[in-house]
Amino acid sequence: MTTYTICVFTENTIGILNKITTIFTRRRINIDSLTVSETERKGISRFTIVIRHESREAVEKLVRQIRKIIEVLAVFGYLNDDIAYNEIAMFKISTPIGAKPLDIETINKVYKAWVVYWHLTYVIIQKTGTEEEIFEFFNYIKPHEILEFVRSGRVAVSKSPQTLVDYLPEAEWEYYM
């Protein structure tokens, strides 16, 4: 199984998510993670979809099918080496009176994680990194009681110097801010 990151640029209109995911469903490809947000360009959304698949050919076919959706401007399939990528995770850790105290210094310096909220009986720690780094920290923090854990989908940017504008030179681009 190889991990593929598929970046889809679309017009930002209602229902596109459905149009994209149905292409995965029909081919029985499970989505590991999915993130959507508006890009630096007004009205253009960016989907980052992570899947695992044994066949590169099948992923290429999938990418071509996604490209057929009318609202889709461009689709790129990447291997991990082609991209810079990250995820964000949040841990709600129980800190009842009398429990072993958290080693904030290790958490900050070794794991590059930060406490973002304190409560009398718990703290919320935020950790950014790859899936592996997040689970490394997960294993470290596990002896403390994890009340809640959430991990975002991957966000990724290609290492290629080209940008979307290079692929669609005729578009009238407008920054949205």
Next chain:
Amino acid sequence: MEFNENQTQTTGIAEQPVSVAAPELINGSHALIQSLIIEGVKTIFGYPGGAIMPVYDAIYDYQEQIDHILVRHEQGAAHAAEGFARITGEVGICLATSGPGATNLVTGIADAIIDSTPMVCIVGQVGSHLLGTDAFQETDIMGVTIPITKWNYQITNPDEIPEIIAKAFYIAKSGRPGPVLIDITKDAQLKLMSKPFDYKKCEKLLSYRPRLSPKEEQVEAAAKLINESKRPFLFFGHGVQIAHAEKELLQFIEKTDVPAASTLLGLSSVSVDHPNYVGWLGMHGNYGTNVLTNQCDLIIAIGMRFDDRVTGDLSRYAKQAKVIHIEIDPAEIDKIKKADAPVVGDAKRALEMLLPLVKENNHEAWRAEFKKFDSIEDEKITQPELAPTTEKIKMAEVIRTLSNKTKGEAVVVADVGQHQMMTARYYQFKKPNSFITSGGLGTMGYALPAAFGAKVGAPDREVVAIIGDGCFQMTIQELGTIAQSGLPVKIIILNNNFLGMVRQWQQLFHQKRYSFVELQNPDFITIAKGFGIDGHTCGAREDLNDSLDKMLASDKPYLLEVLVEKEENVFPMVPTGACVADIRLE
């Protein structure tokens, strides 16, 4: 266009007081119909209902410009629009209400996407304030049709209508054509536009840019393979007809002298009389075309998509051959069969560019190999089918007699099953754009409404529907539509009192366990007469000639029921999962 100036009437809807509005402002329904008129729509196949009533009210005012044909079931509207689109090359239009009206279109939409048929379906929707409340006749038709439309869109504001309709037409007919569904909420139909109606045809979209002219280097690479090939074999599909590339295809075939075979939907693009035409491909295609697929050294595939009914077992399909794939949809390249030389573009443009690059050639010896197989097929199958000794009439003789009587120039619309395969085998197509059938989806019940739609689109051509007794009962109600129109659609039912193709498979692969395939049929002629359509039954071979003559001579719709052999099989046959070279003759 002059519609802005001429538009004095605003709306006839009681719910929407018109007196307060500025006279140049029109409501969504009028905007919709005017948009259709600007797109050149003259015919709509539709069925009214609650959520589409404002549009129907508007149509009432435009009856001189637009002919609305009332079908008997929305599925009939969809297939009629498909038949119309297939024969004219224009976009077929259907109109239906929300909920069941829209879901009844679904089979036709699914049929249109897989057979690349341009269609715009306009459906009503509950008022936008009711969306998501399970309102009366509310269905999430957007969600339902995502996988089966080329594009779909929900309009909730009348101001969007001109732009969205323009986009719908552009998307439906450009590139690889397909169905588009536009869902319009009732309030968007009723409300006045906030600005004067202004229509601009859509000519391009940022996010959708079909490539018409292929890249030169792709064409050059293809030409090189063609010029080097000793045993090239050309396959042509529906894409040739869609691109109107029949003339260019002939020039190409004649210059290169390649043998050419058709897919099911390619039939009629090259005349059966042409010396380079070697037959058709696939499960019930010809003997030579299938066997020699595995002996050629180059496949030149034009506007076809290597359907599994064409390839059989892919792991043993044309492994020895290089492949040129000329195709407008880039997603089809390498989807099934890996292409050594893909040429992405319109079939007509690709052939025009290819023509000066290929050398004149002579492949007589290679083409003669097909003839050897033809004579075996002729002796073992075709001759016995056409001159049978059975008591009952056989399907093949009906089709061939019809072919002779219509000089191979009628528009033949076949339904799905044995009679479809027999039509493809025995009708001798001599004129392009003459065969309409449900290829990809295999939609039983397609032919009757599609033949009607084809007749509406080509009233000067003889249109004959070939339908099985099973298929006929799936859309039988469209006899009413045909009768009301008075158009002389000719209908032949090949009645064997069986779901013949399923029965054939049960005989061959399920030890004759005939599970639910025998039909107790109604009296079709009485039914037709009930609808006001004349007809008669032919049960004896000696009456077949006169029966067909009588049907063809009629200037009204006519139903001819032919009682055929109950348990006949279609051969040759490449059973599912078998290799094309292992095609069975019995």
